[in-house]
Amino acid sequence: MENIPIRHLKNIGVLTEQRLTRLGILTVQDLLFHLPMRYQDRTRLFPIGHLKIGQEVLIEGTVNSCEIKNGKRRILTVILQDFSGMIALKWFHFNPSQHYQIGEKLRCFGEIKNGLNCLEVFHPETRRIESNTPLENTLTPIYPTTEGLFQPQLRKLIHQALQFEIPDLLPKELTNGLPSLLESLQIVHSPNPEEKVEELLNGQHPAQQRLALEELLAHHLSLRLSRQNSQHYQAPILIKNSRNIQQFIKTLPFQLTNAQQRVYQEILNDVTKPSPMQRLIQGDVGSGKTIVAALAAFHAIESGLQVAIMSPLELLAEQHFKNFNNWFEKLGVQTTKLIGSLTKKNKEQTLLKIANGEAQIIIGTHALFQESVVFKKLGLIIIDEQHRFGVQQRLALKEKGTFENNHPHQLIMTATPIPRTLALTLYADLDVSIIDELPPGRTLIKTVAIPISKRSEIIERVAQICSTGRQAYWVCPLIEESEQFDIQAAQVTFEQLHHDLPNLKIGLAHGKLKSKDKDQVMKLFQKGEINVLVATTVIEVGVDVPNASLMIIDNAERLGLSQLHQLRGRVGRGTIESFCVLLYQPPLSNLAKSRLTILRESQDGFLIAQRDLELRGPGEVLGTRQTGIVKLKVADWQQHHDLIGNIPPIAEKLLQTQPDLVPQLIRRWVFQSPFSEVY
Ligand code: ADP
Ligand code: MG
Secondary structure, three states: OOOOEHHHOOOOOHHHHHHHHHOOOOEHHHHHOOOOOEEEOOOOEOOHHHOOOOOEEEEEEEEEEEEEEEOOOEEEEEEEEOOOOEEEEEEOOOOHHHOOOOOOEEEEEEEOEOOOOOOEEEOOEEEEOOOOOOOOOOOEEEOOOOOOOOHHHHHHHHHHHOOOOOOOOOOHHHOOOOOOHHHHHHHHHOOOOOOOHHHHHOOOOHHHHHHHHHHHHHHHHHHHHHHHHHOOOEOOOOOOOOHHHHHHHHHOOOOOOHHHHHHHHHHHHHHOOOOOOEEEEEEOOOOOHHHHHHHHHHHHHHOOOEEEEEOOOHHHHHHHHHHHHHHHHHHOOOEEEEOOOOOHHHHHHHHHHHHHOOOOEEEEOHHHHOOOOOOOOEEEEEEEOHHHOOHHHHHHHHHHOOEOOEOOEEEEEEOOOOOHHHHHHHOOOOEEEEEOOOOOOOOOEEEEEEEHHHHHHHHHHHHHHHHOOOEEEEEOOOOOOOHHHHHHHHHHHHHHHHHHOOOOOEEEEOOOOOHHHHHHHHHHHHOOOOOEEEEOHHHHOOOOOOOEEEEEEOOHHHOOHHHHHHHHOOOOOOOOOEEEEEEEOOOOOHHHHHHHHHHHHOOOHHHHHHHHHHHHOHHHHHOOOOOOOOOOOOOOOOOOHHHHOOHHHHHHHHHHHOOOHHHHHHHHHOOOOOOHHHO
């Protein structure tokens, strides 16, 4: 059935087929695996007097009044009443058949909103009923869809698909007693009346768990295969040791920490083998990942190969350029920038140097992906702050760098600490190295949590710190769905500080600024020409300003711990005493209290991530911007986090006992897998 095209189903015209294709649904199997994103509950009635705002519910009552108001917009308003209370139903678009008589009985479904005088529902689905009209007896699945394709039609098509036989690929003993695949699909697409409604609504039903397990497993296996596959590729063997390298290490202004040494050795082990390294370095902010990457780079250079270093931000690329140039220029190694803001002529020259091999270390942003970039002999790719890059982009760069059948080695650096169980499942295509030690001499960042009512005292504190020549960050993080609010918040703080601290230079940086302007502000801050930088979370990614010693974070109670930790890591980069102020809106829930306490008491990113995981689940730990991690259909990092640790051993068993099933499983769940070459 994985090969039966959808047009073999009844009632599919060309247009429907096109729309389904847009959703990635080409076969009957795809349709079966198009899973509901949520359910509506039309199986029970809610008393009107006990409704809560935001609920999406079924209600029933008699019409108390029905009138059309002719204001700026015509509105049809019906007051509906049951034994417990009244609610207003409102329509902006209506037709004559909706002229309801007083005393008529109506059943409505819709979302409850707060109105002026009473609760209200806009455009409810409404039908006239007799006193004994039966309720629906199953939950109504709601599917992800696309323009022109409506829920009832999707539901009917999926019902047709459910008539097909679908082979269960997982042996029973691997599924922890959860229902079979067929049973699970039946339940999620058309739940029986006797299924546990609450469980289904919460994603906790065994059928959903079974599907989540299979989905996580498929993604994990797809990554593992990609890795197995890449071990068959050929990679250049890098030189293990040379006098230059020893010399280089000796001239560094510091001694490598034990953790840096260990990770360096792990890298050396990889790059001196004939298959491409795929290694992730995890290390807290400030743990010194860059120098380890530079050492790896030197081995590639000594082997006569080029190194590409990619950063998510232009400013970071500049920072790396400065560092690498500093280290390598005296050795006669040529470092080059490839960023969007180069002039046309400059860019052409740079491209030429990359193509003829003159440029040995190339540092850039996404510009490195462009068609026009051709490397002469790329031996190593270094990617900084991995979570901003997707798997796809990583692969694209790897393809670009192929020469004479050689695939470059890959080193990926991230400051997002990911607990081991998660890393094993999610980064199955990578080996993981951990720098779990900070360079000596770092002062602890003193962290305090302070209620927002003491804001003016904090502003005084800013003045005081800046009067000693230090600098401060004031972060107004993403708190609303829309970044717009966020920017407004930053704007307000910016203006307030501008007003209250007339002697200081205040800067503002947020995501909606042009990247040129953003870089400009950050540069001024870096040079010390701005005293206080008000920013949204755009500053999160590793920009180094050692002179900044105060970090203030607004609405700290609403942010994930790991994110707070990353933000805090912007200060304490030098040896001066640094502070972090977590401003919160009281009252704090117990959970929020214990979260802020963890942050006050610890500065260990891994411990913080682990505690965050225990308190809030992986959704929080991974953050929402982890574009490197796939979007899942049914599995949810939050709801199914108990399953995650089980995935690697199950994958192992499946690979050992029935490896032939693996590609089928992947094809089922991983839409347009970037690793399609694997099968
Ligand atoms: P991150 O891991 O956050 O990218 P960086 O590589 O930017 O951290 O390093 C942070 C700072 O620590 C830099 O100024 C770097 O020169 C310095 N540093 C790195 N390793 C050591 C070390 N072993 N001893 C002292 N300072 C170090
Ligand atoms: Mg860094």
